[in-house]
Amino acid sequence: MTNSNDGNGGAATASIATGRANMQLGYTPLYLQVRQQLLDKLISGEWLPGAMLPSEQQLSVQMGVSQGTVRKALDALSADRIVVRHQGRGTFVAEHDQRRTLFQFFKIADDKGDRVLPETVYSQLRRAEPSTAESRLLGLRPKAGVWRIVRHRALKGRVMLNEQITLSEDRFPGLDVHVPLPNNIYELYERHFATTVARAAEQLRAVSASAQDADVLGCGETTPILQIDRQAFALNGALVELRRSRCLTEQFHYASDLR
Amino acid sequence: MTNSNDGNGGAATASIATGRANMQLGYTPLYLQVRQQLLDKLISGEWLPGAMLPSEQQLSVQMGVSQGTVRKALDALSADRIVVRHQGRGTFVAEHDQRRTLFQFFKIADDKGDRVLPETVYSQLRRAEPSTAESRLLGLRPKAGVWRIVRHRALKGRVMLNEQITLSEDRFPGLDVHVPLPNNIYELYERHFATTVARAAEQLRAVSASAQDADVLGCGETTPILQIDRQAFALNGALVELRRSRCLTEQFHYASDLR
DNA sequence: ACCTATAACTTTTATATAAGACTTTGGACA
DNA sequence: TGTCCAAAGTCTTATATAAAAGTTATAGGT
Numbered sequence: 001m002t003n004s005n006d007g008n009g010g011a012a013t014a015s016i017a018t019g020r021a022n023m024q025l026g027y028t029p030l031y032l033q034v035r036q037q038l039l040d041k042l043i044s045g046e047w048l049p050g051a052m053l054p055s056e057q058q059l060s061v062q063m064g065v066s067q068g069t070v071r072k073a074l075d076a077l078s079a080d081r082i083v084v085r086h087q088g089r090g091t092f093v094a095e096h097d098q099r100r101t102l103f104q105f106f107k108i109a110d111d112k113g114d115r116v117l118p119e120t121v122y123s124q125l126r127r128a129e130p131s132t133a134e135s136r137l138l139g140l141r142p143k144a145g146v147w148r149i150v151r152h153r154a155l156k157g158r159v160m161l162n163e164q165i166t167l168s169e170d171r172f173p174g175l176d177v178h179v180p181l182p183n184n185i186y187e188l189y190e191r192h193f194a195t196t197v198a199r200a201a202e203q204l205r206a207v208s209a210s211a212q213d214a215d216v217l218g219c220g221e222t223t224p225i226l227q228i229d230r231q232a233f234a235l236n237g238a239l240v241e242l243r244r245s246r247c248l249t250e251q252f253h254y255a256s257d258l259r
Numbered sequence: 260m261t262n263s264n265d266g267n268g269g270a271a272t273a274s275i276a277t278g279r280a281n282m283q284l285g286y287t288p289l290y291l292q293v294r295q296q297l298l299d300k301l302i303s304g305e306w307l308p309g310a311m312l313p314s315e316q317q318l319s320v321q322m323g324v325s326q327g328t329v330r331k332a333l334d335a336l337s338a339d340r341i342v343v344r345h346q347g348r349g350t351f352v353a354e355h356d357q358r359r360t361l362f363q364f365f366k367i368a369d370d371k372g373d374r375v376l377p378e379t380v381y382s383q384l385r386r387a388e389p390s391t392a393e394s395r396l397l398g399l400r401p402k403a404g405v406w407r408i409v410r411h412r413a414l415k416g417r418v419m420l421n422e423q424i425t426l427s428e429d430r431f432p433g434l435d436v437h438v439p440l441p442n443n444i445y446e447l448y449e450r451h452f453a454t455t456v457a458r459a460a461e462q463l464r465a466v467s468a469s470a471q472d473a474d475v476l477g478c479g480e481t482t483p484i485l486q487i488d489r490q491a492f493a494l495n496g497a498l499v500e501l502r503r504s505r506c507l508t509e510q511f512h513y514a515s516d517l518r
Numbered sequence: 519a520c521c522t523a524t525a526a527c528t529t530t531t532a533t534a535t536a537a538g539a540c541t542t543t544g545g546a547c548a
Numbered sequence: 549t550g551t552c553c554a555a556a557g558t559c560t561t562a563t564a565t566a567a568a569a570g571t572t573a574t575a576g577g578t
Contacts, residue, residue: 088540
């Protein structure tokens with residue numbers, strides 16, 4: 001009703017960070033600034049995984065922008081699977097529940113194309129010295145150590161995956177307290193080490209089974225193996241996990257959607 | 260100022276197809292209906308690849324919805340890489356230029372992570388009878404034939420890929436006229452057979468090189484090979500191409516982004 | 519011919535408003 | 549105690565308006 005006469009339906013009256021900076025480069029639209037602000041709060045731990053964010057209305061008041069701008073920022077975060085939105089319920093910080101782990105971070109499927117949940121049948125954790133490459137990639141202090149996890153994982157009752165994971169000891173202090181490690185390890189990162197894996201990059205190669213592969217997977221030494229190297233990144237972009245999976249692909253395959 | 264009292268800023272006053280149908284299921288929001296209408300026109304060939312679509316304003320008038328709704332429909336099409344939008348220029352039907360083929364449909368990269376453009380060094384086309392599986396997947400008529408293409412492709416001067424492609428003869432009549440086939444085969448589908456590949460699914464396995472692989476790729480017969488099976492789908496969702504690539508992964512790898 | 523300023527066009531961003539649709543909650547009622 | 553219904557909260561969809569930013573064409577001056 002009131003329709004106060006301030007009349008300003010215009011744009012960008014409240015540019016948050018950079019004002020009207022618009023020379024050539026260095027201009028970020030308001031909704032992206034809002035997105036970054038929200039992301040910063042998520043990184044800082046102000047809202048923990050599973051928590052409900054304030055409503056769009058509340059956020060718009062807090063941040064001094066319109067509800068539509070908040071919505072666009074939230075939609076962007078939702079597209080990156082950083083938050084999850086439910087109509088009528090609210091917006092929530094994404095959690096590493098089984099479903100997310102299965103669909104976003106586990107690409108092995110059976111011959112019908114259905115994703116299969118892997119079951120950990122053997123798990124070992126030890127502390128080790130990093131290689132120079134690992135130290136560089138993980139951005140470790142000069143003398144810092146790493147955790148090395150070896151897991152054997154079964155699909156439909158047969159051991160199919162031989163997996164090695166490398167983590168910074170600094171980022172995961174006292175990890176050995178949590179032995180035996182749970183099947184969903186990203187949930188552990190999230191709950192106990194304030195580390196949310198937001199995205200990952202994988203490189204796939206076909207290699208020959210090593211003697212150790214043959215032993216673990218119960219195959220011949222020259223059996224072709226799918227080797228998957230993964231780098232997992234946290235919300236702030238930091239590399240937090242190095243992983244190498246060696247996988248039998250006789251009854252299963254790696255599924256990739258191109259779109 | 261005016262704040263006219265017609266008041267109707269409300270929603271869904273002009274529902275296109277289903278009206279206010281909203282029982283439990285079977286409700287599609289207006290912007291998705293608009294998206295489908297636009298997609299139908301693209302499928303029908305009303306706008307050819309590379310062509311500019313009418314402006315948002317024109318479309319909103321034509322279709323009897325607001326500009327914002329057209330915008331949301333176009334954004335959805337843009338997210339699926341069906342159209343490409345350029346600020347200040349217009350909205351265009353996506354083309355299978357080299358860049359799109361390279362980034363959307365070719366996942367092989369070198370050890371630095373850079374995508375590499377493959378070069379076709381051998382190409383053969385012949386007509387054949389489909390297997391029952393091929394006939395079923397491609398939805399062929401009972402007596403219909405298929406084209407079979409064999410290509411050998413090189414990366415940085417070395418033959419790395421041994422590729423077999425199967426196409427419906429009905430969908431690609433007179434394909435043999437275009438021999439030798441161009442390097443970018445999706446551009447050929449698009450230009451001469453009104454077939455736009457919109458998305459694809461791939462299944463990856465590690466296998467042993469066959470005698471033929473060994474001959475083509477110049478490797479030993481038991482060398483591990485990355486086998487990539489692909490199904491490519493057109494705009495309307497029809498399966499239009501079956502492809503099996505066998506790939507050496509000593510200097511290159513398949514890159515997959517999980518997000 | 520070349521450069522510049524201007525205008526006209528586009529998409530993009532931002533705001534305001536309103537109603538639909540979904541979920542949860544709490545109270546009335548049997 | 550259990551069920552139903554209404555209310556309140558949420559996200560979702562839709563429209564209208566306006567300004568900003570990028571592109572292209574045109575007119576004008578040097």
